[in-house]
Amino acid sequence: MTPDLPGSRRYLYMLCALAACTACLVLAQAELLAGLLTGSVALTLPIAALAARALLLWVQESMSVRFAASAKQHLRTRVLRSAMESPGAQTTLVTRGIDAVGPYLTGYLPQMVISATVPLAVLVRLFIADLTSALIIAATLPLIPVFAVLVGKHTTRQTELQWDLLSRLGGHFLDVVRGMETLMLFKRAGAQARIVREMAVQHADATMRTLRIAFLSALVLELVATLSIALVAVPVGLRLLNGSVDLQTALLVLLLAPEAYLPLRAAGAKFHAAAEGVAVLKNVLTFKEKTPKAVVLTRPPDLRTATIALEGVTVRYPGRTEPAVRNFWLTVEPGERVALIGPSGAGKSTLLSVVLGLTKPTEGRVLIGGADLREVTGWHECLTWVPQQPWLMAASVAENIRLADPQATDVDIERAAQAAALDVCVDRPGRELSSGQRQRVALARALLRRSAPVVLLDEPTARLDTRTEQAVLTASRKLLAGRTALVVAHRPALLPETDRVVRVG
Numbered sequence: 001m002t003p004d005l006p007g008s009r010r011y012l013y014m015l016c017a018l019a020a021c022t023a024c025l026v027l028a029q030a031e032l033l034a035g036l037l038t039g040s041v042a043l044t045l046p047i048a049a050l051a052a053r054a055l056l057l058w059v060q061e062s063m064s065v066r067f068a069a070s071a072k073q074h075l076r077t078r079v080l081r082s083a084m085e086s087p088g089a090q091t092t093l094v095t096r097g098i099d100a101v102g103p104y105l106t107g108y109l110p111q112m113v114i115s116a117t118v119p120l121a122v123l124v125r126l127f128i129a130d131l132t133s134a135l136i137i138a139a140t141l142p143l144i145p146v147f148a149v150l151v152g153k154h155t156t157r158q159t160e161l162q163w164d165l166l167s168r169l170g171g172h173f174l175d176v177v178r179g180m181e182t183l184m185l186f187k188r189a190g191a192q193a194r195i196v197r198e199m200a201v202q203h204a205d206a207t208m209r210t211l212r213i214a215f216l217s218a219l220v221l222e223l224v225a226t227l228s229i230a231l232v233a234v235p236v237g238l239r240l241l242n243g244s245v246d247l248q249t250a251l252l253v254l255l256l257a258p259e260a261y262l263p264l265r266a267a268g269a270k271f272h273a274a275a276e277g278v279a280v281l282k283n284v285l286t287f288k289e290k291t292p293k294a295v296v297l298t299r300p301p302d303l304r305t306a307t308i309a310l311e312g313v314t315v316r317y318p319g320r321t322e323p324a325v326r327n328f329w330l331t332v333e334p335g336e337r338v339a340l341i342g343p344s345g346a347g348k349s350t351l352l353s354v355v356l357g358l359t360k361p362t363e364g365r366v367l368i369g370g371a372d373l374r375e376v377t378g379w380h381e382c383l384t385w386v387p388q389q390p391w392l393m394a395a396s397v398a399e400n401i402r403l404a405d406p407q408a409t410d411v412d413i414e415r416a417a418q419a420a421a422l423d424v425c426v427d428r429p430g431r432e433l434s435s436g437q438r439q440r441v442a443l444a445r446a447l448l449r450r451s452a453p454v455v456l457l458d459e460p461t462a463r464l465d466t467r468t469e470q471a472v473l474t475a476s477r478k479l480l481a482g483r484t485a486l487v488v489a490h491r492p493a494l495l496p497e498t499d500r501v502v503r504v505g
């Protein structure tokens with residue numbers, strides 16, 4: 001199973017060619033060793049055959065390692081581009097999961113190709129040399145794959161369970177770490193630690209079960225192979241004693257018989273190391289890669305004359321049955337300031353995020369002067385945005401404001417901070433600010449971007465006392481003047497600054 005991995009076809013052809021060479025060398029080595037022991041061949045030839053086998057093995061291993069590295073890179077990209085609901089499970093899959101594919105591609109797969117070639121070549125040679133031994137091997141050889149398949153089916157189920165447990169553990173652990181502060185606040189951290197411990201124990205149990213099966217199966221395969229070789233060796237020895245077979249043939253049979261069983265035994269052993277990789281590959285195969293459509297990107301039109309239109313926009317967040325926004329229509333004329341109002345959770349912030357291009361509508365589209373937003377490049381240069389929960393980097397307030405305009409001077413920054421009613425020293429670390437102050441940092445950033453013709457404001461007067469609200473209103477008025485704007489407003493204070501009120505939800 002090499003699911004449309006780049007270069008997989010070539011890799012398989014190369015493996016087949018190498019397996020054919022290995023089969024020839026196995027036969028040659030046995031013939032030459034038998035010849036050496038009967039005194040008809042010089043020592044150098046068997047040594048040359050052994051060296052050639054070692055060289056083939058080296059070529060195959062280095063080729064496998066190279067292929068596995070590029071395949072893992074491809075799989076990682078595929079997983080990262082797919083839409084997985086749990087980031088924790090995605091992280092486990094991208095790291096530990098994809099690494100487990102290595103033993104499958106470098107060990108099990110090449111061994112399977114050798115198992116399909118070498119035993120066949122050995123059997124054909126033995127049919128020519130000694131029919132009785134060939135018949136015994138032909139009768140006992142299928143026992144190894146039969147036992148391997150029986151045990152393998154059980155292993156596959158166990159490994160899939162083990163993998164499922166590991167990825168659930170990874171996802172849950174990440175969620176717990178993210179919510180640690182809240183969990184500690186509600187004194188639920190201990191309970192979560194217990195759950196994580198229980199999941200880890202379940203995973204450890206599943207791993208031990210898989211290992212137990214691996215050891216048992218290795219024992220069964222060894223036993224079958226050893227008994228089968230004994231079934232060939234004992235009659236050959238007796239026939240050699242009574243003279244019905246010559247020494248050269250007897251030695252050839254004794255040297256070739258283990259070679260017939262060895263590849264299948266090795267494949268059985270490698271199957272267990274590769275089982276986790278197979279489970280991961282099956283998992284990755286179910287992913288739908290979000291392949292971007294090839295689109296011709298256009299620059300945004302002149303927003304002094306272009307409208308912004310939301311046409312039948314519906315947004316469904318992953319894992320949610322109810323849409324956050326359903327079939328929303330709105331046209332914002334150039335220079336128009338529209339207020340979005342509605343109950344909490346109606347989807348106002350989601351709509352701003354759709355206009356920003358950060359959230360893709362599940363249905364419907366956003367048109368900028370008639371051009372689909374998905375085909376517009378450089379849209380963010382036309383925007384200035386005050387989000388509900390602004391992100392501040394670990395730097396001073398001044399540096400955080402400067403993000404909006406890297407060329408801004410210290411005076412510009414001071415002015416923007418004052419205009420946004422930000423009454424803190426701009427040298428203070430941004431991380432120390434309250435949520436109301438953070439929002440005013442975002443407002444200061446927006447004020448600094450004087451050239452952006454479109455403004456998106458999300459609750460700029462939330463979390464403020466009356467005096468600061470008045471100062472922020474003045475700043476917002478400055479910001480909105482002469483620009484197209486979408487303003488999310490819970491409180492009526494900002495409504496007089498807008499031209500039209502649209503109810504959401």
Ligand SMILES: Nc1ncnc2c1ncn2[C@@H]1O[C@H](COP(=O)(O)OP(=O)(O)OP(=O)(O)O)[C@@H](O)[C@H]1O
Nearest residue numbers: 317318320324342343344345346347348349350351
């Ligand atoms: N990232 C997300 N994943 C899943 N659901 C989300 C996500 N963001 C928002 N939602 C859900 O979408 C719905 C709309 O949320 P949104 O924040 O857009 O509403 P809102 O009108 O801005 O609310 P508020 O006035 O309280 O800020 C809510 O039910 C919310 O739980």
